[in-house]
Amino acid sequence: MLEAIQDLALSIEQLGGKLTVRIGTSLEVLSELVAKNDVQRIYLEELPGTQEEDEKRTIEVFCADKNIQCISRWQRTLIRIEDLPMHWSKLPRVFTAFRIAVEKTWKIWPLVDISKWPTILHQESDPFPIHLEQNVPFDRRASMNFIGGSKAGKERIGYYCSDPLLLGQYKETRNGLVGADYSSKLSPWLAWGCISSNEILASVLIYESKFGANSSSYWLKFELLWRDFFQFTAKLYGKRIFMRSGFGETRRVGWAHNERDFEKWCAGSTGQEFIDACMRELVASGFMSNRGRQNAASYLVHDLMVDWRLGARFFEYHLLDYDVASNWCNWAYIAGVGNDPRAGRKFNIDKQATDYDAEHTFRNLWKQ
Numbered sequence: 001m002l003e004a005i006q007d008l009a010l011s012i013e014q015l016g017g018k019l020t021v022r023i024g025t026s027l028e029v030l031s032e033l034v035a036k037n038d039v040q041r042i043y044l045e046e047l048p049g050t051q052e053e054d055e056k057r058t059i060e061v062f063c064a065d066k067n068i069q070c071i072s073r074w075q076r077t078l079i080r081i082e083d084l085p086m087h088w089s090k091l092p093r094v095f096t097a098f099r100i101a102v103e104k105t106w107k108i109w110p111l112v113d114i115s116k117w118p119t120i121l122h123q124e125s126d127p128f129p130i131h132l133e134q135n136v137p138f139d140r141r142a143s144m145n146f147i148g149g150s151k152a153g154k155e156r157i158g159y160y161c162s163d164p165l166l167l168g169q170y171k172e173t174r175n176g177l178v179g180a181d182y183s184s185k186l187s188p189w190l191a192w193g194c195i196s197s198n199e200i201l202a203s204v205l206i207y208e209s210k211f212g213a214n215s216s217s218y219w220l221k222f223e224l225l226w227r228d229f230f231q232f233t234a235k236l237y238g239k240r241i242f243m244r245s246g247f248g249e250t251r252r253v254g255w256a257h258n259e260r261d262f263e264k265w266c267a268g269s270t271g272q273e274f275i276d277a278c279m280r281e282l283v284a285s286g287f288m289s290n291r292g293r294q295n296a297a298s299y300l301v302h303d304l305m306v307d308w309r310l311g312a313r314f315f316e317y318h319l320l321d322y323d324v325a326s327n328w329c330n331w332a333y334i335a336g337v338g339n340d341p342r343a344g345r346k347f348n349i350d351k352q353a354t355d356y357d358a359e360h361t362f363r364n365l366w367k368q
Contacts, residue, residue, distance in 0.1 A: 001148060001192065002148065003147055003148030003149050003152075004148035004149045004150075004192050004193075004194050005019075005021065005148075006148075006149070007148065007149025007150055007151055007152070007194070008149070008150070009021070011150065011151075015114075020033070026055055026058070026059055027058055027059070027062060030042065030059065030062060031062070034066055034068070039066075039068055040068065040069060041068065041069045041070075041071060042059065042063055042068055042069070042070050042071070043071050043072075043073065044056060044059060044070070044071075044072050044073075045072070045073060045074075045075055045076070045193075046072045046073060046074045046075075046076075047076060047324070048076070048231055048232075048234035048235040048324055048325045049234065049324040049325070050238060050239045050242070052324070053238070056072060060072075075196070076231050077197065077227075077228040077231050077232070078196075078197035078198060078201060078224050078225070078227075078228050079102055079106070079107075079225075079228050080107070080109070081232075083105070083107045084102070084232070085101045085102060085104065085105045086101065088232050088235060088236060089236060091229075091232050091233060091236050093248075093249075093339060093341075094339060094341050095225075095226060095229050095339060098225075098229050098232075099222070099225050099229070102225060102228075103225075108201065108205070109198060111198060111199060111202050139284040139285050141281070141284070141285070141365050141366060142281070142284065142285035142287065143178070143179060143180055143185065143281075143285065143287055143289075144180035144185055144287075146185075146188045146189075146286075146287070146320055148188075148189075148192060148194065149194055150189075150194045150195060152189070152194070153186070153189030153194040153195035154195060154199070156184075156185065156186060156189065157186065157195060157199060157200055157203050158203065160181070160184050160185070160186070161184075161200065161203035161204055161206075161207055161220075162203065162206070162207060164211050166181055167184075167204070167207055167216060167217060167220065168207075168211065168214060168216055168217070169216055170183070170184065170216040170217075170219055170220055171215050171216040171219040172216070174219070174290065175289075175290070175291045175356055176289065176291075176356075177289050177291060177292065177356060177357055177361075177362035178361055178362050178365060182289075183289070183290065184200075184220065185287075186200060187321035187323075187326075188287075188320045188321040190227070190321070190323070191320075191321040191322060191323045191326075197224050197227065197228070200220070200224060201221065201224065204217050204220055204221060227323075227325075227326060229339075230325040230326050230329040230330070231325045231326075233247075233325065233329050233338075233339060234324060234325035234328065234329060235325075241325075241328045241329060241332060241338075242309065242328060244307060244308075244309060244337075245337055246332045246335065246336075246337025246338050247332065247337070247338060248332065248336065248337045248338045248339065248340065254305075255301070255305050255306060255307045255308070256305045257305070257306050257307050257310070258304065258305070258306065261304040261306060262300070262304070262306045262310055265279060265296075265299070265300050265304060265306070265311075266279065266283075266314055267279070268280040268283065268366075270299075270304075272299060272303075272349060273353070273363045273367075274295065274349055274350075274352065274353035274357065274362075274363060275295060275296055275299045275349060276366075277292075277362055277363045277365070277366035277367070278292035278293075278295060278296045278366075279296060280366040280368075281366050282296075282315070282318050282319070283318055284366075285320075286318055286319060286320035287319070287320055287321070288319070291352070291356055293315075293330070294334060294345065294347060295347050295349055295352050296311070297311055297330070297331055297334040297335075298334055298345060298346055298347040298349070299347070299349055301334060301335045301344075302344065302346040302347075303349070308331050308332065308334070308335035308337070309331075311331060312327055312328050312331040315327055315331070333345065
């Protein structure tokens with residue numbers, strides 16, 4: 001987060017402006033800035049999530065009281081909310097129905113050319129109040145060293161989405177477990193807003209114009225639509241995505257929570273080598289593969305019978321790419337209380353380990 005803020009500050013300086021950074025609640029900071037400046041409009045991003053929605057309402061009330069125009073914009077998704085083929089409140093429960101409807105009406109928007117923006121003139125120059133700790137430990141076993149900021153995110157897009165050996169084989173390699181290039185690894189930058197889904201799509205379309213579309217280039221777009229689906233799902237169901245019974249048609253509530261089992265899962269000491277390796281990777285690096293996440297969630301919910309929300313909270317605390325909608329809706333999906341029409345996804349962990357880690361490379365890497 002701090003790296004991303006510093007990268008943003010540098011980008012704004014290159015346009016002739018200064019980034020004002022304050023520490024405090026939005027209401028505290030805005031009250032201070034409004035008292036010192038002639039503020040006519042306040043812009044904010046509309047995000048799914050109950051805390052985010054509460055904050056948005058607080059700012060709207062503040063603006064109304066101060067006679068300031070408050071403008072909120074939904075910009076979290078690849079498909080603009082106004083371009084949905086249905087109103088967001090009528091969102092299909094199942095992803096396939098959503099995907100088919102969206103692909104029929106998909107409107108691709110061009111990227112904004114920032115070089116054509118007018119120069120920013122900002123007279124107030126504030127000292128940057130946050131000093132980045134330079135000695136953050138990096139575990140060399142981690143899939144890659146993620147660096148916050150738009151610059152690093154764009155570099156990763158360019159690196160991954162222009163190579164036939166990377167994007168061109170994404171569908172075949174995406175279930176990998178070790179290394180930087182078995183998947184795009186773009187999710188941390190997406191989660192922090194350093195890059196957008198539209199930037200990724202633009203690079204995929206350039207790739208397809210050069211090398212031709214294939215199942216792998218389509219599959220990356222397919223995954224972006226999954227992300228959109230969960231963003232709209234979180235907006236639709238609100239606080240229900242955090243509830244034990246979830247928001248699906250199934251109302252399963254019979255988890256027999258065992259605190260000791262949960263603690264072992266968190267510590268990567270369950271005795272199930274594949275799950276333990278996944279959890280050690282998460283805690284040490286802040287990242288876990290998609291294959292690992294599904295198996296770790298399934299094991300906690302369906303084998304250990306622990307309340308799925310505890311796992312979702314643990315992931316929220318540790319993931320570099322934590323996103324409210326993606327995290328909580330995926331957990332509800334695995335637990336069988338979300339969008340899954342099959343009412344839960346229970347994985348055969350031993351078979352998964354054999355299929356995706358036949359040589360024990362991943363398990364040996366994260367053995368201790």
